[in-house]
Amino acid sequence: MAHSHDIPTDLTRNQELVLGTLTASMGPLSAYDILDKLRGDGLRAPLQVYRALDKLVDRGLAHRLESLNAFVACADMHCHRKGLIAFAICESCGKVDEFADEVIEERLGSWARTGGFKVERTTMEIRGRCADCLKKAA
Amino acid sequence: MAHSHDIPTDLTRNQELVLGTLTASMGPLSAYDILDKLRGDGLRAPLQVYRALDKLVDRGLAHRLESLNAFVACADMHCHRKGLIAFAICESCGKVDEFADEVIEERLGSWARTGGFKVERTTMEIRGRCADCLKKAA
DNA sequence: GCCGCAAGCGTAATAACATAACATATCGTT
DNA sequence: AACGATATGTTATGTTATTACGCTTGCGGC
Known part of the structure; x- marks a missing residue:
């Protein structure tokens, strides 16, 4: 049975990496914060992060905090x-x-x-x- | 008697210029938009605009729109x-x-x-x- | 199979937004 | 006049976001 912390399986590699980073983080992260944490996984350019974030936000898996220019994972995985x-x-x-x-x-x-x-x-x-x-x- | 469109008289020159620009504008302006409009008045650096904006926002004479990274004059001059x-x-x-x-x-x-x-x-x-x-x- | 399309990806360059650091100036108060 | 608080001007830099371009991958129709 599905429960509230299931992660969608149809994410691309970059989207998964970015969502994973957000989920693991205590607080909001900027796109560049995320990029820095993912250099070891082969990400090199801001755009790779921004593209993933766009999709995640579209799908309600992440939110953008406008007043912080930062992002968080959606706290409530089944809400979306x-x-x-x-x-x-x-x-x-x-x-x-x-x-x-x-x-x-x-x-x-x-x-x-x-x-x-x-x-x-x-x-x-x-x-x-x-x-x-x-x-x-x- | 005071009415809703009075402009405070204790603004500095830069604050007055910035508020004037915002008030004259149809819509929100970014700090750099404002700067460009005020080059003719001697403003040269972003910081001159940002400093004025800080004060104006503090006093409720202008608002920052976080989702636009832009600013507007307060629409209701007596509200503040x-x-x-x-x-x-x-x-x-x-x-x-x-x-x-x-x-x-x-x-x-x-x-x-x-x-x-x-x-x-x-x-x-x-x-x-x-x-x-x-x-x-x- | 293979064509064509849509979505995703990688990279470089650049644009747009914002602040740090430092020196100087202006003004009211004592 | 001396001081502190506030404002100013300037340079350099830091941070956030996008444009432009070309390649790759997955997938449906023929």
Whole structure:
């Protein structure tokens, strides 16, 4: 039976390498961070990473964090949703928390309907401090 | 009496130039776009623009659009709020609409409280097509 | 089989976005 | 006048992302 951490089997070699790197990482990685970690596997050029990332993001296996110019593996392997996902990014430890909220999504949809705006993609990123880091700082 | 289009008088020359450029522009501008428009006024280096932008963003007179690596003048000159602002960005014409939504803000706050996350800053950017462009395309 | 197409890959070069480091200048306060 | 804080100008550099080009691989139709 399939469970939430299955990795799709139809990824290309580069896509697999990139997704593996993201999954193994504690926090978000830039494309160049990923490249550096994969030099040993034969990757040499940024484009090899960017191309893999494009596909992974398309398929919902990874997300791009716009405010960081960085990427994370999708935390919820069975979700792969196209809907709105919000990210909470800790400025201390870099940890990223991911959540979906139907209320916000609906609210947004209603704003869009009112103005005749057709929503194609939404990014929502919250910067701050996670509970762990607040505790440590106290 | 003050009204919504007053420009603060305590801006430095560079800040004034940059804000003026943003205000005059139809859509978002990158720092380098701004620089190019201000060469005639004596600006020469990216840093001159970035420094001005930092201050303007701090004061709420301009906003940074993370998903575009670009900047816009604040649409609502008397708002200058620190709270959550959402941006709707038209992929066709580049127009940016700015709105604040308390429901979303509260919903987000409640999610954060639950997880013990301390929110410092939130960016929300909606990509899609504006009503005008949808009409033209039809 | 083999043709043709679509998707993927590799490489080099370059474009676009952003900051570090350092020196100088301007202004309000004591 | 001396000081600190803030702003400025300049050069160099660092970081992120794309363009352009050509080769390879997998796959369906003939």
